[in-house]
Amino acid sequence: xxxxxxxxxxxxxxxxxxxxxxRDPDSKSSALRKAALPPSFRPKPKRRSCCRICCCTxxxxxxxxxxxxxxxAGLFYLIYNPSLPEFHLSSFRILKFNVSDGSDxxxxxxxxxxxVEVKNRSGKMTWRFARSRVSISAEKGxxxxxxxxxxxxxxxxxxxxxxxxxxxxxxxxxxxxxxxxLKSVVESKALVPTLELRTKTGVALQGWxxxxxxxxxxxxxxxxxxxxxxxxxxxxxTLFNWVGHLELMWLLDLEYDLMHDQVLKYDESxxxxxxxx
Numbered sequence: 001x002x003x004x005x006x007x008x009x010x011x012x013x014x015x016x017x018x019x020x021x022x023r024d025p026d027s028k029s030s031a032l033r034k035a036a037l038p039p040s041f042r043p044k045p046k047r048r049s050c051c052r053i054c055c056c057t058x059x060x061x062x063x064x065x066x067x068x069x070x071x072x073a074g075l076f077y078l079i080y081n082p083s084l085p086e087f088h089l090s091s092f093r094i095l096k097f098n099v100s101d102g103s104d105x106x107x108x109x110x111x112x113x114x115x116v117e118v119k120n121r122s123g124k125m126t127w128r129f130a131r132s133r134v135s136i137s138a139e140k141g142x143x144x145x146x147x148x149x150x151x152x153x154x155x156x157x158x159x160x161x162x163x164x165x166x167x168x169x170x171x172x173x174x175x176x177x178x179x180x181x182l183k184s185v186v187e188s189k190a191l192v193p194t195l196e197l198r199t200k201t202g203v204a205l206q207g208w209x210x211x212x213x214x215x216x217x218x219x220x221x222x223x224x225x226x227x228x229x230x231x232x233x234x235x236x237x238t239l240f241n242w243v244g245h246l247e248l249m250w251l252l253d254l255e256y257d258l259m260h261d262q263v264l265k266y267d268e269s270x271x272x273x274x275x276x277x
Contacts, residue, residue, distance in 0.1 A: 082203070085127050085155060086119040087235035089219035090162070092193045092227055097186050099179060106179040108172040112136055112145050114195060116163040116219065117232070120155040125205045128154045130212055132199035134165045138191055143178060145169055145193070154204070189228065194220035195235075215239055 076082070096111040114136065120127050135147040146167030155161045174182070185191045197219075200212035219235035 079124075082125060083121045084237055085201075086121060087197070087217050087219060087237065088117040088119075088232040089114065089193075089195055089222075089227065089235060090117045090232045091115045092195075092224055094186060094191075094224075095166070096168075097182075099174065099183060101179075106174040106176075108143075108174050108182070109170050110145055110172070111166065111168045112193075113164070113166045114193070116165075116195065116197070116235075118155050118161040118163065120157060120159050123157050125203045126154055126156050128152070128202050128204055128209065128212075130200040132197050134167070135196045135198075136167050137194045137196070139178065139181075140192075141194060143174075143182070144172065150197075150199075189225040190223050192220060192223050194218065213239060 092112065092114045094110060094112055096109065098109045100107050100109070118127075118129075130152045132150040132152075133147060134150055136145040137143060138145060146169045148165050148167050150163060150165060153161055153163070182191075195218070197217040199215060199217070201215050202210040202212045204210075216238045217235050218238070219233060222231060222233045
């Protein structure tokens, strides 16, 4: 009996290697972490902008400058004790007052004279005043009594200056109410005059002269009777309130300034003067 030859056994197939990054779809493992990139591929952190540093530096410098100015202003105030000068309307007189009736209404002819006292309360600086424009009115500004110019002047430390100005009006038209009222209030000295002085002022300190600042001085709110009884009102001072057309007036009167810069005397045509004490 023949025996059959043994059958050769089948060779097992070799296992195929999984490619890199292969993931078994049947695997329930957690999600793989993101692979770390090599240092050469890592994003570089953003550098801080130099603009931020410059901005901070500028802010610090500005704050230091402001602080230095505040300290300097405080020291200046403590050392020199600056204070605005005081203005007082010491007297007001009506030299001439005549109301005439015409065919077309009433007209006023009036001459006025007033004195203003200027006190320098500072003991270490001189106040300088440029050419001034003085206007006189009454009846709460409704009645214009004229205007004039005053030459420049100065008030030394703890000094007093007295300004004198005279104005005139001719053929000033009046309404019916003013015509009826004016004569009675003038005779009873109940007229309330208002003086407005527009000028520029600056200080002189140890040979240094500051720039001029525009100021407006207003005196009033008292009757002529109160002024005669020795009750001069304190005038108000307003800074940076200059009317532009006065600059033109200064140019037109420049020749007058040059003629009266050294010697001040009474000028009948302009009716103004300055007296110093």
